[in-house]
Amino acid sequence: MAQIVDYLKVAALAGGVGGAKLAHGLAQCLLPEKLTVIVNTGDDFKHLGLYICPDLDTVCYTLAGINNPATGWGREGETWHAMQNIAALGGPDWFNLGDKDLATHLERTRRLHAGQTLSQITNDFCRAWGNKACILPMSDDPVQTWVETDRGELIFQEYFVRYQCQPIVKGFSFQGAEQAKPAPGVIDALTEADLIIICPSNPWVSIQPILSVAGIKQAMERKIVIAVSPLIAGQALKGPAAKMYHEMGIEPSAYAVAQHYHTLISGFILDNSDKILAAEIEVIGIHPYVTDIVMHSIADRARLAWETIQFGEELLSSRKSRR
Numbered sequence: 001m002a003q004i005v006d007y008l009k010v011a012a013l014a015g016g017v018g019g020a021k022l023a024h025g026l027a028q029c030l031l032p033e034k035l036t037v038i039v040n041t042g043d044d045f046k047h048l049g050l051y052i053c054p055d056l057d058t059v060c061y062t063l064a065g066i067n068n069p070a071t072g073w074g075r076e077g078e079t080w081h082a083m084q085n086i087a088a089l090g091g092p093d094w095f096n097l098g099d100k101d102l103a104t105h106l107e108r109t110r111r112l113h114a115g116q117t118l119s120q121i122t123n124d125f126c127r128a129w130g131n132k133a134c135i136l137p138m139s140d141d142p143v144q145t146w147v148e149t150d151r152g153e154l155i156f157q158e159y160f161v162r163y164q165c166q167p168i169v170k171g172f173s174f175q176g177a178e179q180a181k182p183a184p185g186v187i188d189a190l191t192e193a194d195l196i197i198i199c200p201s202n203p204w205v206s207i208q209p210i211l212s213v214a215g216i217k218q219a220m221e222r223k224i225v226i227a228v229s230p231l232i233a234g235q236a237l238k239g240p241a242a243k244m245y246h247e248m249g250i251e252p253s254a255y256a257v258a259q260h261y262h263t264l265i266s267g268f269i270l271d272n273s274d275k276i277l278a279a280e281i282e283v284i285g286i287h288p289y290v291t292d293i294v295m296h297s298i299a300d301r302a303r304l305a306w307e308t309i310q311f312g313e314e315l316l317s318s319r320k321s322r323r
């Protein structure tokens, strides 16, 4: 069990699998009432008449230890009877929904139709799954990520799952972001945090949607914010982040990510294999921290979270001493 830092309040921004892993590490190092994970809902979509929230479910399942360790998303020990029978009936089978996972989508959809908010539902589900940390959707209002590609505009899941990230990306839009309000508790968690951590999620389609919700970026402005690189040696461990940088005309690297978050972050954590980039990152006014950022095991998650917290404390104390 990792040592617990019982005096720090942390808010973490997370998307899918990579972000959920670091959030899980933070949940092992902090008191549950002092950790809030703010999760991307831009991936959400209606499918089979159900309201699907992939990143929220990935973070909730991972922190509850009930996620599928092989894929990162969905539930462990799944069966696929419903999906197999939907396919047999000629229904859409491009998005795999396991039988346990379907219960989440059925019950969430029922509750949304009954007038409950996404954050209320997420809170109830976390209690049922045994999660103690606070996991919040970025907004209770609909914000949908659309990917502009050489095959036209696609909603995120069509781009990511149906077309396997093959289309060439030209841009992104977050429909509904201007009208959306941060979910209850999001602004408080950011303003009360001693430290804000941007988890190693895809900057374009997991973190940017969160930052596009009015008020969230502003609440982060005067805080110590640290980002963990989702790229190692120019590659993402999982997902299309590097391909997206390339198609957006930017050489994929940890430096490109630090620059992407430039005005927002004080510190940036990059992998040992990218240590040559640390000096360039320092030149643009961001404190670099070089370590092993690959999280193979649950213990790795706690170790990286612990190092992130320590690095954050250093930045906090150096800021205080400069005052």
Ligand code: FO1
Pocket: 015, 016, 017, 043, 053, 054, 055, 057, 058, 073, 074, 094, 095, 096, 097, 101, 157, 160, 161
């Ligand atoms: N990702 C896939 O690549 N294929 C799938 O069939 C798939 C199904 C799925 C079902 C529930 C869920 O919560 C996530 C699922 N994902 C699937 C991952 C999903 O596309 C996420 O948006 C990514 O993890 C990116 O965050």
